């Protein structure tokens with residue numbers, strides 16, 4: 001089985017909890033993923049909304065340093081992504097290929113910030129987390145404004161430096177600004193508002209889940225633009241308590257497929273960043289999830305597209321060199 005996961009928070013959890021990337025109680029560790037024939041994993045460094053400017057960059061550097069140490073300690077089981085073309089030639093060994101992302105753009109929100117991001121090997125920047133930052137307004141900010149001038153400028157730098165813009169967590173207006181930019185755009189870990197509207201009972205938490213998810217028009221736009229949408233396993237973004245496992249995940253995929261997202265869908269697990277139903281809570285649960293989707297009628301080709309190939313193709317074309 002092949003897996004290309006667009007989002008996890010494991011790097012931050014390893015740093016903050018002093019945990020080993022090799023073996024731990026986290027959703028992702030290298031032993032849990034050992035069965036995979038190919039494994040591309042985007043490790044996001046999440047920037048808390050309390051940190052801005054220098055403090056955000058300092059925190060990013062600390063988590064990044066710790067992550068590199070973990071990679072060096074586990075040489076032979078994980079390596080940093082260099083070029084996608086090299087990744088696929090390495091089929092005999094199931095080495096985890098790590099891609100670094102930054103969730104929240106604050107560390108790089110200054111003049112030549114994107115050059116700094118590039119120097120740390122960052123390939124994906126999620127523009128905001130839930131609140132407002134220097135680039136724009138997150139889905140919880142309450143603002144209906146679009147991206148700030150610096151956000152729009154940085155998208156140009158991202159396009160020029162082949163760094164992917166991630167619109168998960170961004171508010172609606174910011175999403176449309178990003179989609180109209182020259183940058184390559186993905187929603188690394190976002191689900192469908194329509195499915196939540198239909199299957200979740202009303203609560204404050206549902207209100208947030210819907211703001212944080214993509215409406216049908218956004219799903220269509222990302223598909224038409226050749227982007228990616230990673231299915232988020234977070235319980236409250238899938239469904240109601242107790243109805244937030246395989247079946248709920250299938251509903252989101254099915255709905256997005258109906259909207260034409262066959263070549264857009266991917267996995268954006270959010271492992272180690274949220275609460276997950278036991279059916280989905282770990283990289284070792286992916287074979288069972290795959291078997292479930294098969295039982296629902298998903299064929300080999302579609303399954304491989306969702307679990308690996310759509311994301312692989314996208315990153316191959318964006319990050320060739």
Ligand SMILES: [Zn+2]
Nearest residue numbers: 103169189273
């Ligand atoms: Zn997130």
